[in-house]
Amino acid sequence: MANKTSIKELSLISGSPPAFSEQIHTNKPSSNNREVFKKYIDNIFDKSWFSNNGPMSIELEKRLKQLLEVKHCALTCNGTNAMLCVILALELKGEVILPAFTFVSTAHLLTILGIKPIFCDIDPVTHNLDIAHCYSLVNSNTSAVISTHLWGRPCNIEGLEELCRTRNIKLIFDAAHAFNNTHKGIKIGRHGDAEIFSFHATKSFHCFEGGAITTQNSDLSSKVKKILNFGFAGFDEVKTIGVNAKMSEVSAAMGLSNLSGLEDTRNHSKQVYDIYKKRLANLKGIKLIQYDCNELANYHYVVISFDYKMIGISRNTLLRILHAENIIARRYFYPGVHKLTPYSQERNILPNTDELCKRVVVLPAGSNIAFDTVEKICGIIKFVTSNARELDNILSHD
Numbered sequence: 228m229a230n231k232t233s234i235k236e237l238s239l240i241s242g243s244p245p246a247f248s249e250q251i252h253t254n255k256p257s258s259n260n261r262e263v264f265k266k267y268i269d270n271i272f273d274k275s276w277f278s279n280n281g282p283m284s285i286e287l288e289k290r291l292k293q294l295l296e297v298k299h300c301a302l303t304c305n306g307t308n309a310m311l312c313v314i315l316a317l318e319l320k321g322e323v324i325l326p327a328f329t330f331v332s333t334a335h336l337l338t339i340l341g342i343k344p345i346f347c348d349i350d351p352v353t354h355n356l357d358i359a360h361c362y363s364l365v366n367s368n369t370s371a372v373i374s375t376h377l378w379g380r381p382c383n384i385e386g387l388e389e390l391c392r393t394r395n396i397k398l399i400f401d402a403a404h405a406f407n408n409t410h411k412g413i414k415i416g417r418h419g420d421a422e423i424f425s426f427h428a429t430k431s432f433h434c435f436e437g438g439a440i441t442t443q444n445s446d447l448s449s450k451v452k453k454i455l456n457f458g459f460a461g462f463d464e465v466k467t468i469g470v471n472a473k474m475s476e477v478s479a480a481m482g483l484s485n486l487s488g489l490e491d492t493r494n495h496s497k498q499v500y501d502i503y504k505k506r507l508a509n510l511k512g513i514k515l516i517q518y519d520c521n522e523l524a525n526y527h528y529v530v531i532s533f534d535y536k537m538i539g540i541s542r543n544t545l546l547r548i549l550h551a552e553n554i555i556a557r558r559y560f561y562p563g564v565h566k567l568t569p570y571s572q573e574r575n576i577l578p579n580t581d582e583l584c585k586r587v588v589v590l591p592a593g594s595n596i597a598f599d600t601v602e603k604i605c606g607i608i609k610f611v612t613s614n615a616r617e618l619d620n621i622l623s624h625d
């Protein structure tokens with residue numbers, strides 16, 4: 228049942244049919260250019276060129292360089308390997324500072340490489356690295372800061388650039404969320420020593436799986452391009468230690484076919500965001516993250532901060548209710564990387580991260596969700612918040 232008028236109509240309470248017959252995930256991958264993609268696939272078979280810098284990858288690299296207005300772009304098999312190649316190319320060692328309120332992949336890479344991840348707190352409003360805390364963590368072992376443009380909203384780029392310049396350390400941006408977004412009118416991709424992107428199926432622009440490294444530094448670019456292909460500099464010449472992080476032709480073809488729909492994707496995601504904004508704006512205790520309307524943003528993430536004290540029901544109870552209705556809202560990046568098993572031995576004091584981990588809910592959004600689905604989700608959230616205390620009474624004892 229879509230519009231709930233009584234608590235008994237909630238699936239979690241009464242076992243009545245959920246609002247949606249199929250699960251609605253946070254970001255269902257977009258796949259609206261199937262015919263274009265099929266043509267590219269025919270092309271790939273005709274040429275029998277499946278990987279190793281084939282025509283699809285060359286074309287995608289060229290198009291991305293133009294789109295992102297960067298000097299250099301290197302495609303990779305995913306975002307994690309893009310980050311690995313940059314870390315290897317910059318020869319990071321010792322300690323690297325990064326947020327704990329982000330995806331776990333970079334902490335894993337550092338740990339595998341024998342580099343110690345040092346978790347830095349975030350600003351409670353921007354959700355991005357807290358510069359003052361970052362300064363306090365720098366010491367003579369620090370070799371870099373790796374900062375995420377969380378939800379696609381640019382970090383304090385100038386502040387981090389100054390910190391890294393004055394401390395003589397490297398700066399990498401994890402731009403996995405920030406594809407085709409701008410900071411002060413300039414596309415994300417050219418800041419710091421390098422930026423990396425993820426083109427995973429769930430991201431705003433995708434290649435099934437894929438990634439890219441962008442940089443303005445020619446030496447770094449040529450080094451990274453060797454590293455992502457086993458260090459090869461020619462048929463029989465290996466110049467450096469490397470990995471296999473190449474993008475395949477089929478992934479590049481998916482990227483090319485998705486590029487043609489990029490503006491539609493952005494417009495749809497923005498409209499989804501606007502519905503949430505309109506419908507949730509007046510709910511006490513729910514704060515929707517804002518995107519700067521003077522910048523380009525992909526609006527891929529719709530994130531609310533849920534004030535359990537003000538609303539009278541816990542964030543987790545809200546999620547249980549939504550999940551029972553097949554609305555698979557999520558608590559990214561719970562519980563924070565610093566609290567995940569491999570990293571929880573060290574005592575990290577990150578109060579803003581801990582608080583946000585209790586409050587954040589990521590709602591179904593993006594380019595592949597129907598507007599009326601979003602309306603229904605808003606209706607259920609509204610219903611839950613207006614019956615919060617009663618629901619909390621029933622459900623908090625389960």
Ligand SMILES: *Cc1c(COP(=O)(O)O)cnc(C)c1O
Pocket residue numbers: 305306307308329330332333375401403404424425426427437438
């Ligand atoms: C998705 C993501 C990654 C990892 O990218 P993959 O392409 O899945 O390897 C890294 N960082 C952030 C912030 C991400 O969201």
